[in-house]
Amino acid sequence: MSFKRKLLERYESDGKRRRLDEKDMFDVRFNDDIIAVIFKYLPLMEKSKFECVSKKWQRCIYKAENCLSIGLNDISLPISTTLASNYPRLIPQLEKNYRLIKRLDINLSISNSYALPFINKFKELKELGISGEFQMKILIDVFQHLPYCIQYYNFKNQFEVNNFHDFLRFSYNYSDKTKRIKLCFDESINKQCIEHMVNYNKLQILKIESRVSLKNAKFLLEALKEVKDIQFFNIQANDIRSILENSVKHSTLHQISLAVRPDYLGSEYKIKVDLIRHVRLSLFKMVKRGHFGVINTYVGMTNILFAKKLRLILISYEVNITSLLKSKLFQDIDHILLYSTSYSMSGVYEMVKKNNIKTLCIEEEKITQELINIFIVKASVFSNINYRISIVSVSEPNKCYDICKNFKIYLNSRFIVENKIL
Numbered sequence: 001m002s003f004k005r006k007l008l009e010r011y012e013s014d015g016k017r018r019r020l021d022e023k024d025m026f027d028v029r030f031n032d033d034i035i036a037v038i039f040k041y042l043p044l045m046e047k048s049k050f051e052c053v054s055k056k057w058q059r060c061i062y063k064a065e066n067c068l069s070i071g072l073n074d075i076s077l078p079i080s081t082t083l084a085s086n087y088p089r090l091i092p093q094l095e096k097n098y099r100l101i102k103r104l105d106i107n108l109s110i111s112n113s114y115a116l117p118f119i120n121k122f123k124e125l126k127e128l129g130i131s132g133e134f135q136m137k138i139l140i141d142v143f144q145h146l147p148y149c150i151q152y153y154n155f156k157n158q159f160e161v162n163n164f165h166d167f168l169r170f171s172y173n174y175s176d177k178t179k180r181i182k183l184c185f186d187e188s189i190n191k192q193c194i195e196h197m198v199n200y201n202k203l204q205i206l207k208i209e210s211r212v213s214l215k216n217a218k219f220l221l222e223a224l225k226e227v228k229d230i231q232f233f234n235i236q237a238n239d240i241r242s243i244l245e246n247s248v249k250h251s252t253l254h255q256i257s258l259a260v261r262p263d264y265l266g267s268e269y270k271i272k273v274d275l276i277r278h279v280r281l282s283l284f285k286m287v288k289r290g291h292f293g294v295i296n297t298y299v300g301m302t303n304i305l306f307a308k309k310l311r312l313i314l315i316s317y318e319v320n321i322t323s324l325l326k327s328k329l330f331q332d333i334d335h336i337l338l339y340s341t342s343y344s345m346s347g348v349y350e351m352v353k354k355n356n357i358k359t360l361c362i363e364e365e366k367i368t369q370e371l372i373n374i375f376i377v378k379a380s381v382f383s384n385i386n387y388r389i390s391i392v393s394v395s396e397p398n399k400c401y402d403i404c405k406n407f408k409i410y411l412n413s414r415f416i417v418e419n420k421i422l
Contacts, residue, residue, distance in 0.1 A: 032056070036063035062097040069105040069129075095121040105129035105154070108142075116145050125149060127179075131156035136170045143173040152202065154180040158209065164189040171199055180205040187211070198223040207231040214239040221246050221253075231257040244306055244329045258304040311335060322347040335359040338366075339392060349374060361390045372403065379407035 039047065039061045051058045091114055104125055108115045119128065128150050130139070136159045153174055161167050161183060178200055185193045187210070194208075194216045203224050212220075212232045217239065220230070230253065235243065237260045247256045305314040311334040315321060325347040330336075336357060338348075345366060352360065352374050360375075367389060379387050383406060390410040399411040 032060050032063065035060040039063075040065060063100070065098055066101055067103040067105070068094075068098045068101050070107065091118060094118075098122070100124055103127040103129070105131070105156075108132035116142070120145075120147055122147070123149070127152040127154070129154035129156060129180075135159070136161065136166050140166065140169050140173060151177060152179045153177050154205075155182065156180070158182040158184060158207070160184050160186075161189070161193055162186045164192050167193050167196065171196060175199040176202060178203055182207040182209075184209040191216070194220065200224065201226070203227055205229045207233070209233045211235075214242055217243045218246055221250055226252055228252055228254045229256075233257075233259040235260060240304060241324050241327050241329070244304070244324075245327060247306060248308065248329060248332050250308075254309045255305070255307045257306075308332070313337070314339065320344075325351045330355040330357070333357065335361075337361040337392075338363070345371070352378075356385075358385060359388045359390070361392055364391045367391065367409075372409075375407050376404060379404050382406075 035057070039050065039057075042050065042061075047061050051061055095118065099122065101122055102124060104119065104122060104127075106115055106119065106129070108130060119125070125147060126149070128146070130153065139155075155174075155178065159182065167185075167189070176199065179202060181200070181203065183193070183206075185208070190210050194212070197203075197206075197220060200206075201224075204227055206220070206224065206227055206229070208231070211234045214236070217232060217235065220227075221243075224230075227250070230247070232243070235258055240258055240260070243258060244256070247253055303314070303316040305312075306329075307313075311332060313329075313333050313335070314337040315324075316339040321343045325343065330351055334356065336359065338361065345368060348360075348362075348366070349370060351357070352371070360371075372389070375387050375389060379385075385406060387407045388410060389408075401409045403409060
């Protein structure tokens, strides 16, 4: 065989190998849209590394990105005024990469000199989340500088409302576009402000730290047709039952969190909203599933969390709850968590008998043979339903005792909430 022929065959075999390799390449096998969707699941901080792989990756990596978060938490981009000044190309590069986003969450206090021009660069923006240590007056002036295309606002910091005129001006600009807001009204204007909340017809998440009467709570439940999460952190203990029963009738409500402020705290004490330690991971799961789980951690404060969609109620109550256990509310509940509460077991027995309670998390000293017998009877009658009693404990590992085929007792309430209820 001639040298020319050998060279030609070698060239043809190299060409075939090259074509076979190209078929296995990631860039060739997937089009731009599929690659963009895959990159969408990468953390924001990791995307800059993958940009350098190829021009195609650089083109696709931000294509399907709908949301950008700056300076809010650990998963946000940690951009500050200092960083933006030291690296002048940073802001223009972000504007270029995320030009198609629909939602932007930004901390105005971290990057206040760059925030407004930055926000105005996004022509497709529909939802804006704002946080930072500022007062309501500042946002009244800021409104005229924000893009008109924004349809929804999420205000993530708490507003201290001391002037009703300022609240009216703020509401005039934002009420019909606000999805989330946290408020604390001055005692002298509390009633007026709550009555004015009827204008917030798109509101989905509401937290009020100032005092809320039963009448005001009922009014808000009737007026806010689209609300999914309500948090009242200063109510009277006697109003809890009525508020919970009224919340069941609300068509869109997923969760309501109630807290009774002890008298010794005084009105100047500001409640810090956080996750209860006992159910921290459980509520985090709630958040991921769209149930907006937040609840107060202050020791000695009454806490009630009712997740309507999950048919779950958590009660951390320092006074007797016998009256509450008689409520019709428990007809709509499958899972009950009783933490550090005072109650007679006779009330619990009646509540379990009358309602279809599937899971009861309770303190160890409260578990009696009578309670176990009640669940055994229910398990024998309804053989297709799984019943559980769990001890309020975080002991690891979890232990389980099979009482009968569809009734078990667990030693770890956290395990139950995270793995069986949620």
